[in-house]
Amino acid sequence: MSGRTGEHDIGQEAEDRAAESRAAEGRAAADQEKEQLVEQVDWVDIPAGALRRGTPADAVPAVARRYADTGVPVEWYLKEAPRAETHVPAFRIARTPVTVGQWALFAAATGRPEPQGTADHPVIGVAWEEAAAYCRWLGERTGLAVRLPTEDEWERAARGDDGREFPWGDEYRTGLANLVDLGLGTTTPVGAFPEGASPFGVLDMAGNADEWTSTLYAPYPGAPDDVPKTEDWAFDPHITRGGAFRHDRDLARCARRHGAYEKDLTAIGVGFRLAAPAR
Numbered sequence: 001m002s003g004r005t006g007e008h009d010i011g012q013e014a015e016d017r018a019a020e021s022r023a024a025e026g027r028a029a030a031d032q033e034k035e036q037l038v039e040q041v042d043w044v045d046i047p048a049g050a051l052r053r054g055t056p057a058d059a060v061p062a063v064a065r066r067y068a069d070t071g072v073p074v075e076w077y078l079k080e081a082p083r084a085e086t087h088v089p090a091f092r093i094a095r096t097p098v099t100v101g102q103w104a105l106f107a108a109a110t111g112r113p114e115p116q117g118t119a120d121h122p123v124i125g126v127a128w129e130e131a132a133a134y135c136r137w138l139g140e141r142t143g144l145a146v147r148l149p150t151e152d153e154w155e156r157a158a159r160g161d162d163g164r165e166f167p168w169g170d171e172y173r174t175g176l177a178n179l180v181d182l183g184l185g186t187t188t189p190v191g192a193f194p195e196g197a198s199p200f201g202v203l204d205m206a207g208n209a210d211e212w213t214s215t216l217y218a219p220y221p222g223a224p225d226d227v228p229k230t231e232d233w234a235f236d237p238h239i240t241r242g243g244a245f246r247h248d249r250d251l252a253r254c255a256r257r258h259g260a261y262e263k264d265l266t267a268i269g270v271g272f273r274l275a276a277p278a279r
Helices: 002-040 056-068 074-078 100-110 129-143 151-159
Strands: 043-046 050-051 084-088 091-094 210-216 236-241 256-259 274-279
Touching: 002 256, 043 151, 050 151, 056 074, 074 210, 084 151, 100 129, 151 210, 151 236
Parallel strands: none
Antiparallel strands: 043 091, 050 084, 091 274, 210 236, 236 256
């Protein structure tokens, strides 16, 4: 009996060691996945500061005239009014939008369809709920409180401290962003226009992919009476920012705000980028 008991103990110990080894391998794989996912996001620290948000109401007619060739009605620009200074706490934002390659990992892990497109291009055609789901998934695996940026955070990251019209300055220049005047008709690799960086070094804040924020559309406090109260015409009332490859230069303006105006989110180039609390 004692011999059989000894053999049993040895066998059990071997099984326990094997189980321990498998568990350690699983933990190592999970740690490696976490490290890879964390490294995939190039975070930019945005310091707390004042945001000169929006456009002065009395400047809206001039803005509409400047971009009259785009056919955008003045009412759409009125949604930017009034200009106000607001404090934005410190936060982090991804230097570039979420890519097809990053989305593919999420899709494989959650049973979603494999995305179409080139791995280093921004993923587009993403519904707001799916963008939020990606943030939750990444947050659970990395331990970071990943989310979509608020509208004010997005504008601060694009505009910096000086209230500039475009991420790179006050004058529009073809070739600093992937917009319709570039004539490509599709997305480009993220970060392909470094000269179009914002004051904080954030890339692709104009063009390439229009970007979801976490903010639902509403007129700014103190807005003129003729500002639309709701985005009834929009497919989704969450604000998008920055414009996409198919859009004109008016949507590249830091102050421009709008909802998703077509159900085909791929056609209008809607993607997203990540935000997180300050470290």
